[in-house]
Amino acid sequence: MLATKRLKFNYTPNEELTFPDITCKAGEHWLLLGQSGSGKTTLLHLLAGLRTPKLGAVMVGDTIINELPSGQLDRFRGKNIGIIFQQSHFVRSLNVLENLTLAQRLAGLKMDFPRVSAILKQLNVHHKLHAKPEELSVGEQQRVAIARAILNQPALILADEPTSALDDTNTEQVIQLLKEQATAVNAILMIVTHDNRLKTQFEKQISL
Amino acid sequence: MNLLKLSWKNLTYKPLSMLLSIVLFALGVGLISLLLLLQNQLEQNFEKNLAGVDLVVGAKGSPLQLILCSMYHIDAPTGNISLKEARPFLNPNHPFIKQAIPLSLGDTQKGYRIVGTTQAILGLYNAKIGTGKIWEHNFEVTIGANVAKEIGMKIGDEFKSSHGFTEDENLKHEDAKAFKVVGILKPTGSVIDQLILTTTQSFWLVHEHEEEHEGEEAHAEKGHHEEGEHHEEGEHHEDEPEAELTAIPKPLLEESDSAEITSLLIQFKGRNFQALNMQRNINDNTDMQAATPAIEINRLYSLMDTGEQALRALAVVIIFVSGLSVFISLYNSLKERKYELALMRVMGAGPAGLFFLIILEGIILAIIGFTIGIALSHLGMQMLAGVMKDAYRYSFSGWQFLPQEWFLLIGALVIGFIAAVIPAIQASRTGISETLTQG
Numbered sequence: 001m002l003a004t005k006r007l008k009f010n011y012t013p014n015e016e017l018t019f020p021d022i023t024c025k026a027g028e029h030w031l032l033l034g035q036s037g038s039g040k041t042t043l044l045h046l047l048a049g050l051r052t053p054k055l056g057a058v059m060v061g062d063t064i065i066n067e068l069p070s071g072q073l074d075r076f077r078g079k080n081i082g083i084i085f086q087q088s089h090f091v092r093s094l095n096v097l098e099n100l101t102l103a104q105r106l107a108g109l110k111m112d113f114p115r116v117s118a119i120l121k122q123l124n125v126h127h128k129l130h131a132k133p134e135e136l137s138v139g140e141q142q143r144v145a146i147a148r149a150i151l152n153q154p155a156l157i158l159a160d161e162p163t164s165a166l167d168d169t170n171t172e173q174v175i176q177l178l179k180e181q182a183t184a185v186n187a188i189l190m191i192v193t194h195d196n197r198l199k200t201q202f203e204k205q206i207s208l
Numbered sequence: 209m210n211l212l213k214l215s216w217k218n219l220t221y222k223p224l225s226m227l228l229s230i231v232l233f234a235l236g237v238g239l240i241s242l243l244l245l246l247q248n249q250l251e252q253n254f255e256k257n258l259a260g261v262d263l264v265v266g267a268k269g270s271p272l273q274l275i276l277c278s279m280y281h282i283d284a285p286t287g288n289i290s291l292k293e294a295r296p297f298l299n300p301n302h303p304f305i306k307q308a309i310p311l312s313l314g315d316t317q318k319g320y321r322i323v324g325t326t327q328a329i330l331g332l333y334n335a336k337i338g339t340g341k342i343w344e345h346n347f348e349v350t351i352g353a354n355v356a357k358e359i360g361m362k363i364g365d366e367f368k369s370s371h372g373f374t375e376d377e378n379l380k381h382e383d384a385k386a387f388k389v390v391g392i393l394k395p396t397g398s399v400i401d402q403l404i405l406t407t408t409q410s411f412w413l414v415h416e417h418e419e420e421h422e423g424e425e426a427h428a429e430k431g432h433h434e435e436g437e438h439h440e441e442g443e444h445h446e447d448e449p450e451a452e453l454t455a456i457p458k459p460l461l462e463e464s465d466s467a468e469i470t471s472l473l474i475q476f477k478g479r480n481f482q483a484l485n486m487q488r489n490i491n492d493n494t495d496m497q498a499a500t501p502a503i504e505i506n507r508l509y510s511l512m513d514t515g516e517q518a519l520r521a522l523a524v525v526i527i528f529v530s531g532l533s534v535f536i537s538l539y540n541s542l543k544e545r546k547y548e549l550a551l552m553r554v555m556g557a558g559p560a561g562l563f564f565l566i567i568l569e570g571i572i573l574a575i576i577g578f579t580i581g582i583a584l585s586h587l588g589m590q591m592l593a594g595v596m597k598d599a600y601r602y603s604f605s606g607w608q609f610l611p612q613e614w615f616l617l618i619g620a621l622v623i624g625f626i627a628a629v630i631p632a633i634q635a636s637r638t639g640i641s642e643t644l645t646q647g
Contacts, residue, residue: 041645048554074554077555085644089547089548092221092548094214108556
């Protein structure tokens with residue numbers, strides 16, 4: 001479960017962002033809508049523990065993540081939160097397989113080749129197992145990023161504008177994929193977007 | 209996929225950017241290691257051959273030259289001394305002298321020095337006969353183990369000696385009687401391994417014809433026979449009886465005053481005041497000079513030391529620059545890698561993980577540089593060993609490893625660590641959100 005309480009954040013002292021409280025249960029799919037500059041990426045980073053709120057709490061499962069020290073928070077995030085960024089980033093010196101097993105190792109889990117292999121097959125990028133990130137197309141990069149986000153069977157999957165660069169057909173596919181994968185591991189899926197095409201696809205929505 | 213492997217992948221992903229650091233590291237480490245090896249083996253060779261000799265007495269000239277010639281057999285003699293002058297030291301009843309060993313030098317066989325001496329020299333170097341027997345008659349020789357090995361001399365072989373210290377067929381004593389190998393010594397690891405030993409009198413007999421031929425001048429001219437001296441004929445002593453040539457020679461004390469030797473190796477009975485004064489007495493009151501091996505060798509070390517210090521300082525500068533180069537490469541790579549560093553934190557690495565990742569990269573560079581440097585220095589030493597062996601007949605080896613090399617490794621690791629520590633701290637402070645939203 002994911003919950004926030006009285007969450008406040010400020011970049012500069014006189015410009016405070018206040019966020020509505022959120023409560024999501026396992027397996028639910030949510031859409032977080034907002035115009036550019038409404039603070040939706042900031043909220044996503046707060047939910048992921050990438051930033052520390054000025055006030056309030058973010059709970060993932062039973063853990064108030066904004067109270068963890070940075071090393072433990074990193075470890076917790078690696079295990080429990082999968083994140084898909086607007087732009088996919090990889091460790092450039094490692095191939096797809098190594099990037100994924102690195103995600104397992106850094107989260108403190110054992111390397112699990114069969115799982116990596118199975119997920120890449122589901123996402124249709126298994127043939128790129130030994131390719132370097134720079135050799136992938138943008139679409140392939142996004143699918144590998146999705147694979148990495150769900151790899152450790154997280155409780156929470158966060159996606160930041162996953163469809164902003166995609167046409168209608170691909171948008172449909174990616175959203176389907178995310179929903180399927182989230183359902184497969186019974187995770188909360190939270191998609192942050194300003195893309196109105198997605199509105200019809202999600203029942204649960206938050207607007208900023 | 210652990211941190212070590214990841215560091216390695218990062219380094220090999222852009223190998224060229226790290227090449228300079230590694231090359232500099234290898235050069236610095238290699239230079240220091242080579243200096244250590246060279247110094248160590250030189251000192252080993254010098255000290256091993258001190259052989260308990262307290263004083264070397266020879267003709268006036270450079271004391272270092274006298275020592276290098278008489279103890280290490282690498283320089284030309286300073287000249288000769290007459291038996292008349294040397295006689296007091298040869299007296300077995302001398303109050304301070306335990307033993308004095310005469311040396312006659314100046315001839316070689318295939319670059320190996322022939323030494324006219326007495327059997328007492330064997331005791332000096334703890335040499336034992338391996339096969340055959342110890343020389344006894346004139347024109348019998350017993351050869352050191354290296355001589356036998358390197359020029360393939362066997363018992364029963366005969367050869368005519370060559371004048372001077374260079375290999376030159378034109379300088380052979382063609383008209384003198386040939387030497388005959390009667391024994392081979394066991395290897396001792398000392399200079400005696402590369403000597404050809406015979407009686408002092410054999411030396412005189414080989415050179416007798418020259419003096420006859422060259423007339424009075426040769427007698428007047430004090431000093432050893434210069435290299436390159438010509439001596440065409442030798443018919444004068446064709447009528448010398450064979451029996452006299454191969455006789456067991458008389459003790460040196462009974463030989464004539466005008467006979468000459470090159471030098472005397474002297475061991476004292478004890479290091480008392482009179483014995484120590486003997487050196488000054490000889491230098492002040494005779495036409496001879498006396499030199500102390502240990503002092504001269506220390507003088508040689510201090511001569512070498514100046515050059516060594518300069519090279520060592522150069523090596524330290526190179527290593528410092530290599531450390532700087534490691535620092536700059538790592539620091540620059542942080543900029544290119546900021547997204548993946550942030551990403552690694554997202555995936556759970558933690559600030560400590562990033563710190564160690566960068567430290568590991570610095571240390572891996574240091575280890576690679578160190579390994580290449582050590583390999584280079586030992587290869588270089590092995591190549592030098594070949595050259596030195598040809599020039600001086602001393603054995604050096606590239607495959608001898610020193611405990612100091614471990615200190616060098618520790619030093620390399622420390623430099624790798626220090627060079628990486630600032631970039632590592634920088635990496636550990638990577639802010640995830642700030643970096644990723646910059647995108």
